[in-house]
Amino acid sequence: MRHRLYKYFTEHRWADAFLKGEVLFRSLSYFRDYEDESVRQDKNEGTSVYRPPEGLFITNHTKGTTFTLPDYAFEAAANPEEVFVFCASRSLNDELRARFEAVVCVEISKVQTFCERIRRVLPANAAFRAGRVDYYDDGEGPGARWALPDQIAISKFKSYEWQREFRFLFCLTDALGFEKGSTRLVKGDANASRIPEHRQYLLRARSLEDICRVHEFVKMKIST
Numbered sequence: 160m161r162h163r164l165y166k167y168f169t170e171h172r173w174a175d176a177f178l179k180g181e182v183l184f185r186s187l188s189y190f191r192d193y194e195d196e197s198v199r200q201d202k203n204e205g206t207s208v209y210r211p212p213e214g215l216f217i218t219n220h221t222k223g224t225t226f227t228l229p230d231y232a233f234e235a236a237a238n239p240e241e242v243f244v245f246c247a248s249r250s251l252n253d254e255l256r257a258r259f260e261a262v263v264c265v266e267i268s269k270v271q272t273f274c275e276r277i278r279r280v281l282p283a284n285a286a287f288r289a290g291r292v293d294y295y296d297d298g299e300g301p302g303a304r305w306a307l308p309d310q311i312a313i314s315k316f317k318s319y320e321w322q323r324e325f326r327f328l329f330c331l332t333d334a335l336g337f338e339k340g341s342t343r344l345v346k347g348d349a350n351a352s353r354i355p356e357h358r359q360y361l362l363r364a365r366s367l368e369d370i371c372r373v374h375e376f377v378k379m380k381i382s383t
Contacts, residue, residue: 167261188239189357235305241334269370
């Protein structure tokens with residue numbers, strides 16, 4: 160991992176805490192229910208959606224028949240309350256600053272070292288993953304992703320591609336294991352119920368100042 164990552168903050172105090180080693184992970188459901196008109200919010204967060212425009216093609220192997228369900232989708236979901244996520248971007252630009260309403264951005268220059276420091280403070284039973292978000296159209300077949308909750312958790316619709324997101328995620332259960340998610344057939348847009356209180360997990364790693372650089376945003380332009 161030789162690339163650099165960028166974490167945008169709406170307040171300096173959160174950037175300062177991060178530099179001291181405080182890494183706040185939030186549940187997938189937090190981003191699903193977040194209300195900011197599809198900037199951080201993603202109503203399909205933690206869910207892989209396959210919705211072909213011509214309808215969902217179904218094969219009944221028992222009867223040897225096939226048919227199409229108009230306006231149906233196949234959804235595969237990771238457990239939204241057991242998978243914790245920390246998000247960053249692979250880009251530093253004014254569009255991201257404006258959309259995230261950021262006042263400061265912290266550049267992570269040594270991503271592998273950052274991963275190692277996270278691993279050191281995670282419980283011994285934690286499953287940890289890190290990777291670029293994969294952007295897709297809901298008309299594309301899900302391939303093997305439907306059975307892989309860790310891949311579901313790092314996939315989003317192409318409408319979010321502007322974020323160029325990179326994610327760190329972990330769980331303390333088997334929620335990231337093969338076929339440990341849930342699947343369903345959905346007609347129309349059937350959104351999940353909102354959760355009144357979302358789980359979060361604050362990791363306290365050693366100082367990150369030696370692997371980070373601060374970018375202040377001044378007068379709508381990036382200042383370094």
